[in-house]
Every structure is written in structure tokens, then in C-alpha cells.
Amino acid sequence: MKVVVIGAGIIGLLTALRLKQQGVDVVILEKGKVAQESSWAGAGILCPIHPWLYPDSFTELVNASLALYPDLQAELESESGHGIQRIKSGLLIPCFVDDKAKHQEAAQLWSDKFGWDMQRLTAVQAVTKEPTLSPDVQEALLWQDVYQVRNPDLLSAVLFYLHKLGVDVLEQSEVTQLIENGQGHVCGVETVQGRTYDADAVLLAAGSWSAKLAEQSDFKLPVQPVKGQIVLLKTEPNTLKHIVKHDDAYFVPRRDGRILIGATMENVGFERSNTAEALSALLAASKRLVPGLKDAQVEQQWMGFRPGSPDGLPFLGEVPSKKGLWVATGHYRNGVALAPITAKVMADWICGAQPSLNMDAFAPNRPLQESASVGYPKA
Numbered sequence: 154m155k156v157v158v159i160g161a162g163i164i165g166l167l168t169a170l171r172l173k174q175q176g177v178d179v180v181i182l183e184k185g186k187v188a189q190e191s192s193w194a195g196a197g198i199l200c201p202i203h204p205w206l207y208p209d210s211f212t213e214l215v216n217a218s219l220a221l222y223p224d225l226q227a228e229l230e231s232e233s234g235h236g237i238q239r240i241k242s243g244l245l246i247p248c249f250v251d252d253k254a255k256h257q258e259a260a261q262l263w264s265d266k267f268g269w270d271m272q273r274l275t276a277v278q279a280v281t282k283e284p285t286l287s288p289d290v291q292e293a294l295l296w297q298d299v300y301q302v303r304n305p306d307l308l309s310a311v312l313f314y315l316h317k318l319g320v321d322v323l324e325q326s327e328v329t330q331l332i333e334n335g336q337g338h339v340c341g342v343e344t345v346q347g348r349t350y351d352a353d354a355v356l357l358a359a360g361s362w363s364a365k366l367a368e369q370s371d372f373k374l375p376v377q378p379v380k381g382q383i384v385l386l387k388t389e390p391n392t393l394k395h396i397v398k399h400d401d402a403y404f405v406p407r408r409d410g411r412i413l414i415g416a417t418m419e420n421v422g423f424e425r426s427n428t429a430e431a432l433s434a435l436l437a438a439s440k441r442l443v444p445g446l447k448d449a450q451v452e453q454q455w456m457g458f459r460p461g462s463p464d465g466l467p468f469l470g471e472v473p474s475k476k477g478l479w480v481a482t483g484h485y486r487n488g489v490a491l492a493p494i495t496a497k498v499m500a501d502w503i504c505g506a507q508p509s510l511n512m513d514a515f516a517p518n519r520p521l522q523e524s525a526s527v528g529y530p531k532a
């Protein structure tokens with residue numbers, strides 16, 4: 154069996170790896186350079202932001218994905234020799250007087266229902282754990298079991314393993330067209346150079362750019378870019394121990410003392426600049442939430458395009474009107490957390506095995522309900 158994967162982000166790469174392991178002849182076509190877009194830019198938090206705002210089917214998918222991470226880490230690290238820096242840093246959400254009780258009850262209910270251990274900390278306990286936190290914190294919610302991963306290391310390990318298995322990952326190979334046979338069955342692709350690739354199945358994993366190819370083939374895939382800017386601070390190791398988040402701002406401490414502050418949520422199309430406005434908004438969040446970081450150096454700023462969907466859920470499965478065309482895209486804010494289960498389900502499914510999870514909520518042609526809380530922001 155031959156499969157063409159369109160897009161070398163974490164979704165395309167990891168799914169290609171799982172396909173190859175099932176004996177599939179797989180090639181990955183990438184329009185630019187591999188692993189440089191959203192998957193490189195993301196923060197690597199292995200837990201959704203405000204998961205209680207999503208439907209239960211989403212948490213079930215997340216939990217199934219996170220359960221695969223320990224084995225994935227062991228496999229990638231032993232096959233590639235690269236550490237992926239998956240560490241259990243825990244997630245702490247401080248609560249201030251003006252947002253007291255906003256999330257606490259929903260978070261507790263969600264945690265109890267889905268088996269996440271959540272503790273409620275007093276202000277003193279919170280500041281004892283994280284001395285750089287604001288003295289205005291009233292209480293905090295703590296999930297000890299939340300992990301993070303360092304995206305570039307994860308991607309390097311997957312790429313190394315793919316190369317070891319002999320999978321072709323072709324850069325500067327933008328797919329411009331899906332090729333169909335007379336019966337509306339997708340049987341290959343054509344690249345910008347005019348080169349064609351035959352396939353028994355094509356997987357569209359083109360992140361924020363997925364809608365364009367879909368549209369050319371007359372089906373609607375409402376994925377759109379949601380720009381996220383990030384600022385990197387340099388501090389001493391352990392200045393911050395937990396991932397700290399509040400509303401849309403989060404602080405992710407790496408082992409080497411670097412702290413990533415993320416992230417803006419901008420509906421500005423494919424506009425790539427790093428702006429002064431975003432820098433000042435992220436630093437203002439730092440001043441309010443973790444004022445103890447005031448002496449940290451600003452080291453770097455970058456951005457990426459999250460593949461946003463209207464209801465916050467990914468699109469996974471075969472396109473009913475286009476046999477042979479599969480999609481795995483629209484992972485929006487959660488693609489790194491969801492990559493292991495996406496790769497497993499999609500590879501098994503393409504190879505003929507029905508997924509054990511119910512995937513109806515993620516069907517490419519599901520009736521869409523826009524969600525103001527977890528869907529992409531309106532222009």
C-alpha cells in the first residue's frame with residue numbers, strides 16, 4: 154500500500170511513522186522546510202487549556218493520547234538517541250479576587266470525572282510552591298500530573314527515526330492538487346514542480362493550510378490560522394517549577410531555566426510578524442501573575458499559526474465524498490498533546506482497522522457548531 158502524507162508537522166510526521174511501521178510505503182511532502190511551522194512554535198503543554206470547556210469526546214481523545222506518551226517517549230529516545238524533554242512539571246492556575254470561582258467548580262468536576270488529580274491550594278501554599286507568584290493570588294488549582302515536552306526535540310527525534318526507517322521526507326514540495334480517478338476516488342497528488350505521486354491513500358495533514366487544498370477539491374474544511382506569539386525569558390533553572398497559567402497567558406519553565414510566555418490568539422490570516430504589542434501584552438501578564446520574574450532577560454520572540462477549527466476539535470477521518478482522501482488537521486491549540494492518538498488512529502484506520510474510540514465528534518463532515526469559548530476567534 155502507498156500513502157502520500159501532505160505536511161511535515163508533528164501530525165504528518167508521526168502518522169507517517171506509524172504507517173511505515175505497518176509496512177506501508179509512505180512519502181511525506183512538505184511545502185517548505187520540515188517541522189518548522191506550528192509544531193515547532195508551540196509551547197508543548199501536554200494538557201488542553203481549560204479542558205472542561207470542551208465536549209467529553211475531546212477529553213477522551215486527550216486522555217487516550219496522553220496515555221501513549223510514556224511509550225512514545227521511550228521508543229523515540231531509544232530509536233533516535235535524542236531526549237524529547239518530556240517532563241512532569243505540573244500545572245498551576247492561580248486565582249485572583251476578580252476571578253474567584255470562575256473556573257474552580259468546573260475544573261473540579263472535570264478532574265473528578267476524567268481521573269485528573271486536582272488540588273486546591275491556599276494562597277500561602279501556592280506562593281510557597283512558586284515564590285515568584287503575585288502576592289495578590291487568593292488560591293490556586295494544581296494538577297501535579299501535567300507534563301510538557303520541548304517541541305523541537307520531539308520533532309528531531311521523530312525525524313531521525315523516520316530517516317532511519319528510510320521514509321522520504323521531501324522539502325520544497327508543495328502539493329498543489331489532489332488527483333482523482335474517474336469515480337471521484339483520490340489516487341495521488343501533484344506538486345508545485347508538476348511532479349505527480351500515485352497513492353492508494355492521501356493524508357491531508359497540512360495544518361493551517363489544509364482548507365486551501367480541500368477547497369480546490371470541492372469540499373469544505375473550515376481550518377484557519379490562529380496566530381500565536383511567544384516570548385522566551387532567560388532565568389536561572391528552577392526559578393519557576395510549574396507551568397503557570399491564567400486566562401490565555403501561560404508560563405512554561407524549561408529545565409535550563411528558560412521560561413516561555415505564551416501566547417497571543419490572533420485572527421490575522423498568515424501574517425508572520427512578531428509585534429511590539431504582543432511583547433508588551435505578554436510581559437504585562439508576567440508582571441501581573443509572576444512579578445518575581447522581573448529581572449529575567451527577554452531572549453527571543455517567535456510566532457506560529459495554530460490550525461484553528463470553529464468548534465476547537467480536530468478533523469479526523471476519511472472524507473466521505475472523496476474516497477482515498479483522509480484528513481488529520483484542525484488540532485488548533487492541542488496538536489502536540491493529541492499527536493500520539495491521532496497518529497495511531499489514522500494509521501490503523503488507513504490500513505483498514507476501525508478505531509476503538511468513537512470518532513464521530515471529529516468527522517470531517519460533522520455538522521459544525523461554532524464555540525465562542527474553544528473555537529477559533531472571530532475576525
Ligand SMILES: Cc1cc2nc3c(=O)[nH]c(=O)nc-3n(C[C@H](O)[C@H](O)[C@H](O)COP(=O)(O)OP(=O)(O)OC[C@H]3O[C@@H](n4cnc5c(N)ncnc54)[C@H](O)[C@@H]3O)c2cc1C
Nearest residue numbers: 160162164184192195196198328360381457487488489490
Ligand atoms: C504559539 C503556539 C502555542 C501552542 N501551544 C501548544 C501546546 O502547549 N500544546 C499543544 O498540544 N499544542 C500547542 N499548539 C498547537 C500545536 O502546535 C498544533 O496544533 C500542531 O503543531 C499542529 O500540527 P500540524 O502538523 O497539524 O501543523 P503544522 O506543524 O503547522 O504542520 C503543517 C505542515 O504542512 C505543511 N504544508 C501546508 N500546506 C502544504 C502543502 N500544500 N503541501 C505540502 N506541505 C504543506 C506546512 O508547511 C507545515 O510544515 C500551539 C501552537 C502555537 C502556534
